[in-house]
Amino acid sequence: MSAISARPSHAAQPSGSAFILKKALISAAVALVLFSLMIGVRTEAGPQGGLIYWTRFGDLAALVGTVFGGSIIIELLRQWWGPVDKEHIVPKPVQAAMSFAGRWLAPALLVFAFLVPVIFYNQRYILDLSILVLTYVMLGWGLNVVVGLAGLLDLGYVAFYAVGAYSYALLATNFGLSFWVCLPLAGILAAFWGVLLGFPVLRLRGDYLAIVTLAFGEIIRLVIINWQSLTGGPNGVSGIPRPTLFGIPLDNSDDGLAARLGIDFSPTHRIVFLFYLILAMALLTNWVTIRLRRLPIGRAWEALREDEVACRALGINVTTTKLTAFATGAMFGGFAGAFFATRQGFISPESFTFQESALVLAIVVLGGMGSQLGVALAALTMIGGFELFRGFDQYRMLVFGIAMVLLMIWRPRGLIGHRAPTVFLERNQAISSDLVKEGHG
Amino acid sequence: MSGDPILTVDHLMMRFGGIVAVNELSFAAERRKITALIGPNGAGKTTVFNCITGFYRPSGGAIRLTDDVGRTMQLERLGDFRITKQAKVARTFQNIRLFPGMTALENLMVAQHNALMRASGLTLLGLIGTPSWRAAEERAIELARTWLDRVGLLPRADDAAGNLAYGDQRRLEIARAMCTEPVLLCLDEPAAGLNARESGGLNELLLSIRNDQGTSILLIEHDMSVVMEISDHVVVMDYGVKIAEGTPQAVRDDPKVIAAYLGADEEEAIAVMESGT
CATH class of the missing domain: 1.10.3470 (ABC transporter involved in vitamin B12 uptake, BtuC)
Known part of the structure; x- marks a missing residue:
């Protein structure tokens, strides 16, 4: 079932340094576009009521750099942890x-x-x-x-x-x-x-x-x-x-x-x-x-x-x-x-x-x-x-x-996501959260 | 029809807007017999099921159920959950509807809800934990254990239903329906997606339900090996009307049925019908 089908997709996931670099660059580019106006340029009403502005490219560069570095670290951590197993049975x-x-x-x-x-x-x-x-x-x-x-x-x-x-x-x-x-x-x-x-x-x-x-x-x-x-x-x-x-x-x-x-x-x-x-x-x-x-x-x-x-x-x-x-x-x-x-x-x-x-x-x-x-x-x-x-x-x-x-x-399903059965014959085993429905109203 | 019908469907009509899904359908299912409802896709079989089990309110006609002690109930007037609760009609679904996040045992416990609610004094006695409640719960677990054993799922009693294999889920759904202790069991394509060995096992299970429990069975099925082997009576539908009924052999040889199944090409139809036996 999906436990089996999940594996090949993980195996197919690229993991080379080029992939990490590319991903980090994309994140940095998005950050640059987002923050260039939010942080890079600051506007304010001047003393005469006119618009004055000044630039903060240093801060901008620092932020984009942080995003770039952070992205690499996160990707490395992700690979170090390995794929998130979709095992239906709690490991x-x-x-x-x-x-x-x-x-x-x-x-x-x-x-x-x-x-x-x-x-x-x-x-x-x-x-x-x-x-x-x-x-x-x-x-x-x-x-x-x-x-x-x-x-x-x-x-x-x-x-x-x-x-x-x-x-x-x-x-x-x-x-x-x-x-x-x-x-x-x-x-x-x-x-x-x-x-x-x-x-x-x-x-x-x-x-x-x-x-x-x-x-x-x-x-x-x-x-x-x-x-x-x-x-x-x-x-x-x-x-x-x-x-x-x-x-x-x-x-x-x-x-x-x-x-x-x-x-x-x-x-x-x-x-x-x-x-x-x-x-x-x-x-x-x-x-x-x-x-x-x-x-x-x-x-x-x-x-x-x-x-x-x-x-x-x-x-x-x-x-x-x-x-x-x-x-x-x-x-x-x-x-x-x-x-x-x-x-x-x-x-x-x-x-x-x-x-x-x-x-x-x-x-x-x-x-x-x-x-x-x-x-x-x-x-x-x-x-x-x-x-x-x-x-x-x-x-x-x-x-x-x-x-x-x-x-x-x-923990997307909460701190304790698994479900404990209310009655059991022999084994009181927890039910993994991905089987338990959240309800729909 | 002669004999002792448990379910009589009388001039059943079901319209959805301008579309007539079921048109003046009349048939009867006999007590302690297996009645199969067959027909090509879109013939209106599942609509008939939904009318019988209260998921749809019929536009016209009557559905009468006479239980083993002779009480007659008009199912189309009962509606919704009362059909299972009072008239004791249980059903399964074409696309399996178990409670995936609950264990197999819990699924069967939920099926005994109404009996257990009474035993727990509408929760109050159960909350205190009186001996009468504990005994009732023990009995319910025992019944669930019996059914798990009969469908061969006892070793998987404490596994989540969503973790079971497809064939196991089908059998668990039948066991769950049987835990409501029905007089009439309605199965919507119980053999769908099962391999030959599994559908052989299903045949045995259904025959033992009929013979040992005395439960009448009404089933929709495409798998001709199931229909021909176990059903006592077959009703054939096409475009919302009944086109034939009778014993499996009689229906199999009926040219109208063959034509309905595969257009006008009778040669091919006969081949399909025979491959099923």
Whole structure:
């Protein structure tokens, strides 16, 4: 099959120094044309309003030279690595490494996550950052159900995050309901909106589905901005109650947790509590998703991603299967939203822009669609990595973007692209990513 | 027709815009028999299949299925997935439609979706992992294992379906259809792309499905060795209408069939028909 047909084409690939030189020259020529106007000539409005310009041929030459040299290095590296094998079966060493990583990386990360508040107790910044990362891990795991398992591209996931956040904020501020009562309500409401979104998009596929979900996300945000009497419009909702440890507040009052335990009050207690709260919620999401994958509904989601027509021929109700995927994903988004509201104490529509949807989707895609560990690693990379690049100041976005591009070239199907089977008779072997479909809407 | 028909197609019409793909087609498939639907390319065979299995809604006519306990269902009114779920009609596709990124075993587990959904209490019991769910899952795996064994794919149970050889994929698709426990199995060109040895194996498999499972089979096929050897009844279509039906021998000798297959050149047609037996 294609594993066999791929080889001759690699063998036919030229590899001489003339080929490398030619390729580098072409790259350099393209760079010269591109940069001669962008870098070579600089124009500006002069003091009298006239156009003045000056040339920077030195910079131009340096850039073209870099492209030339870089092209040679890349080509040499490519030949040193050898052809990218299109083996349908994951190669043995990779499989061994993967299974080793799968066995130890996840538990190691979990243990580390539990210890974060102990290790970094006095570093508020790291604690806040870990809470943020975990929030995105949870959102990623939630969206993973829709995008990774069911293969439905959802660009409006932030809508459910917003529904969850506003559900908690409004129920708590207007009716004084506690966080623990509102949490399931926020999830149910978000799931309800998920089903509502699901209905009109059932017949849509691919790009069309993406556009409608994108619009849905925007509609929710615009409704929140404009429905001033309920949501406070652009001013948002403030004074959202902080979560309590089953009724015991975490403040410095007489019946606060610190006073009851007889220890000195510290604002860090609340941060640590929030950390474990989001950790527990994320792990619940993970556990439910892992269980669902092994249940008929989860298998039906994945089958739907693989081939919708075949699903219908097997008597699977495609409509309800899609709706349950939307609802499940939305419910986790709603939980995360409620947590976000209680953590911030203040929410406004600004927190629920398309940027957030794109970020969560990027986490899912980068992690490897359908992989729980991959999504967690991707959230850590995206959110943590973005903070790591803080030192680059205004180049932060640029460096981050380049890093993302390189990562996607290195692993086009995400950090963990292979698929683990949900049931096996004898061998639990991973399925290579080039067999697994991405879904088409 | 006499006997005990499981499927009765009655004056089936299917129009696509101005084109009449199937015109007033009537035939019956008998219980526990293998009925073949043959005809030249473009005769409308797959359209008939798509009407029976709910992928198309017929423009006219009726498709009735009488199951083994005597319930009669109007398939054209059921539509879509309900035909497999309630009327227990399963199908395979001309171009194989497996779930390539799932293992062979998983493919067969997906086929048991409806039974497993009930067993998992619409997911809730399964989420908690009650013993009743675990037992049901064990049974489902056992059924899948049985079918993998019958199509000779047990050693490849944990391999991705997309990694299997073409002939194996064909057999896996039949096994997957059988895992829905159908009363009527519709096969769209099951022997397409198989070599002589493989299609011989296919014949044995289909005969054992009919004899051991008691499943009625309706198949579209071009491979005359399959049609002539295993079918009990043959229906011949051309340009959307039925031109002949009867036993394989009777159909093979029918001049109308020969003419339809190879234009008017009967000499050549006879040669083709005979090469198949």
